[in-house]
Amino acid sequence: MGWIAAISMALLLAGSAPAGSAPAGASLPGAGTPRAEMVVDTAWVAARLDAPDLVILQIGDAAAYDAGHIPGARLLNLADISAPPTGSDPLFLEMPEAEALRAKLEALGVSDTSTVIVYPTRDIQSATRAVFVLDTAGLGPRTRLLEGGLPAWKAEGRPLSTRPRAVVPGRLSPIVFRPIVVDADYVKRHVRAPGYVVVDARAPEFYSGEKAGGPPGKPHRAGHIAGARSVPFSSVTTPDLMLAPEAEIAARFEAAGVKPGDRIIAYCHVGQQASATLFAARSVGLDVLLYDGSFEEWSRLGGEVEAGK
Incomplete structure (x- = not known):
């Protein structure tokens, strides 16, 4: 099995990283496997909804957001973190300019110390695209994907909100894109x-x-x-x-x-x-x-x- 066997053994030895038990802050789970440093589950998010440094982003459109979102989540459309289409035959979903992205993220309340949780509503690739943009901007170490997204949250009977969150603008250092x-x-x-x-x-x-x-x-x-x-x-x-x-x-x-x-x-x-x-x-x-x-x-x-x- 080659390197697959090696990966499987490493995962077995490392185990899953614990989500942590203290709900007061938004400290991320400890390192274990690469995956443990990239995702969180619904229980981890539910325990930290009131953490002041937690920024939760629902990826999708206003209709889905207004119909019910994780309490405290802010709405993010991929167009908001993409370069605006230009010309008669533009490409879509291209990386934005650094300062434009910084301004958008600050408007969502993202700061240098924020923990950012991204979750999908219908398709995982919209959320992973947002995670990729944040990672390219240098925010990857403090960004996680909520696996299962909104459907998992609903299926577990967790609370929903239909009210937008009042956002205090964040403060981000100038963005330097990673060469990925x-x-x-x-x-x-x-x-x-x-x-x-x-x-x-x-x-x-x-x-x-x-x-x-x-x-x-x-x-x-x-x-x-x-x-x-x-x-x-x-x-x-x-x-x-x-x-x-x-x-x-x-x-x-x-x-x-x-x-x-x-x-x-x-x-x-x-x-x-x-x-x-x-x-x-x-x-x-x-x-x-x-x-x-x-x-x-x-x-x-x-x-x-x-x-x-």
């Missing part, structure tokens, strides 16, 4: 380079070319970046908005040809689904990069494409 976002030229140079694996996070039918993505009237080219391997985001997450078990995630990446020490470059349609695949990769200790322009940009630029499984 790459462009098309970088992908071209590294797609077959030793130590790198380009991963397609889209559904298999898009990877194979059976279907073409893109908006109506302007479809993407059929197929995938030549040399890329397929690790659909849905194969490393679960329908109930959680990560798959670590051993399953590791097996998926090993089957795609990922070896210990390799760096993964992931893409999807526009950079959202890939964030879930990268989040899963990080949870088993893999090094990751995002091709943010993804297949939408690659298709426009005429990059090399191949079809088939």
Whole structure:
């Protein structure tokens, strides 16, 4: 089983990191496995709803937020933390300018000392995209994904609020982006380079070319970046908005040809689904990069494409 066996043994020895018992503050769970430093559960959040340094972000639209959210949560739409579309044929969900992102996060109450909990309402990839943006901005060590999101919170009968929270603006240091976002030229140079694996996070039918993505009237080219391997985001997450078990995630990446020490470059349609695949990769200790322009940009630029499984 190679490195999968090694990961499984490490997880067995480390165990799950304890969520902690003191509800007074928002101190994060102690280190155990990579996954333990990336996620929290509903019980951890419920015990700390009144923590002054806790910022909870619901990812989605106003209708879902108004219908009921975790008490104290603030609403965040992905458009709020993306570069505004420009020109007649813009790319979507691109990384924003640092100062624009800083202003938005401060308006949500995020400060240098904040613990930020991000949770999805319908799909995990919207929340992992927000987590990726925060991680790129240097806030990753104090950001966690609430596994199961709002559906898990509701299923457990936990309280909901329909009132928006009064937010005290936060104070953030100037943002310096971490170099974990790459462009098309970088992908071209590294797609077959030793130590790198380009991963397609889209559904298999898009990877194979059976279907073409893109908006109506302007479809993407059929197929995938030549040399890329397929690790659909849905194969490393679960329908109930959680990560798959670590051993399953590791097996998926090993089957795609990922070896210990390799760096993964992931893409999807526009950079959202890939964030879930990268989040899963990080949870088993893999090094990751995002091709943010993804297949939408690659298709426009005429990059090399191949079809088939």
